[in-house]
Amino acid sequence: MTQVYTKDFEIQCPPSQRTWREISQKIAALPLPGVPIRLILTKVEGDTLTFESSFIDTDRKPVWSSLLDINIRQRVSNQPFVAVSIIPTGVRAEIGGFAGDATPSTNLLASACDYLVTNPNAVTASDIYFGQDNVLYLEGNLICQLLLGNIGVIPQKRENIAAIIEKPKDERFLNNVINALNGLRAVGGINIDPVVVTGGPVETACTYSQYGNASGEFKGMDELMKALDVVENSSARAVALMTTLEVDDKIRQAYYRGESIPNPWGGAEAIMTHMLTNFYPFTAAHAPLLLEWEHTGFGKLVDPRDGAELISSAYVCSPLNGLINSPRPVRFDTPVAPGETRISVENVSAVVMPETTVGNIPFLASLDQGVPVILVKDNTTKYDITPERLQIETQGNPIYRVNSYMEAAGLLLALRNGIAVESTIRPIPQLQPIFM
Secondary structure (H helix, E strand, O other): OOEEEEEEEEEEOOHHHOOHHHHHHHHHOOOOOOEEEEEEEEEEEOOEEEEEEEEEEOOOOOOOOOOOOOOOOOOOOOOOOEEEEOOOOOOOOOOOOOOOOOHHHHHHHHOOOOEEEEOHHHOOEOOEOOOOOOEEEOOHHHHHHHHHOOEEEEOOOOOOEEEEEOOOOOHHHHHHHHHHHHHHHHHHOOOEEEEEEOOOOOOEEEEEOOOOOEEEEEOOHHHHHHHHHHHHOOOOOEEEEEEEOEOOHHHHHHHHOOOOOOOOOHHHHHHHHHHHHHHOOOEEEEEEEOOOHHHHOOOOOOOHHHHHHHOOOOOOHHHHHHHHOOOEEEEOOOOOOOOOOOEOHHHEEEEEEEOOEOOEHHHHHHHHHOOOEEEEOOOOOOOOEOHHHHOOHHHOOOEEEEOOHHHHHHHHHHHHOOOOHHHHOOOOOOOOOOOO
């Protein structure tokens, strides 16, 4: 029986050892309850680091290396020029923590790059998708694997996308989703095959951790894996999941009233897709499946950032459009076929993320890889792990602070064009000669 657990654990790690190479070795030495599929640093007290982590206990073997493995890049190339923009899920990011509301900022960053890799929640907006063609839509676990140097990705337009739908209690909810998929086929010419309906429920309860991050509790993962096995035997290598997400109605109403709580669905969706991409060679995205018609919130006036969510009942059109532009993951050492472009950590010239969300694998892996990190101050979150709290600022790592995504786009242009960043700042730092 496949089970997913979310547990806290602590390691002792002084500031001088706070690299992913050191941290991952300390985590690997612990008696872990399964394969780690998501790790978040939640508290720093002296030498003690507390992590909130999701694990999966299953007989299935992962298709990629462990998140605790890192392959340090041996060369750097900005051909093509690639940046990664990450807006963590379930931490109420002011930009990107709602319904695809980071799309304008993401497109702005993408305009400074050949390719911009981003996680789905930044640009997924129920039935609306406006990500630019050079925005590569890549699930969070695969972004971690990319920055760890364990995989590469090949940009391509997906010719076929699979869909998995949890068997609902009310057939009308199934018909609603199938109508949406048929609309994408009839209007967009999208090939959606296979469409698999699970044999039983995939029960997911959306929760919050003790640290206030959105999370989830899971049952019925074996039902989901049976459906994924069907997809694995098809030609599709990108899959849209549609499963029910149970949220306490008081929390739902509080969220839509604009109370300052993270999107309650995001954490559970992230854990589910992290599980999928650890054990299947797919790219993936998740869309909620309605439990009750009243949950659509029809007619309510909400925060503009959530507007796209309130006009939808199927929620799947945006993630499926994003998956069309999801790159194909391959092992890092896979030979490149003639005419293909393979992107690896060797091509990543910068990683952009909110300033208060550095307690994650992408941040720590980027520093180990020597990839410049651009931290955006204006994108505040409920998650309060900064470089200062991590005490990592003094280690000589390439960390830039900017106020906005507009400023981050300018910084990417400087990096792309070989303009020394310090030459644009006043006062210009004085040279420090080395006297022999």
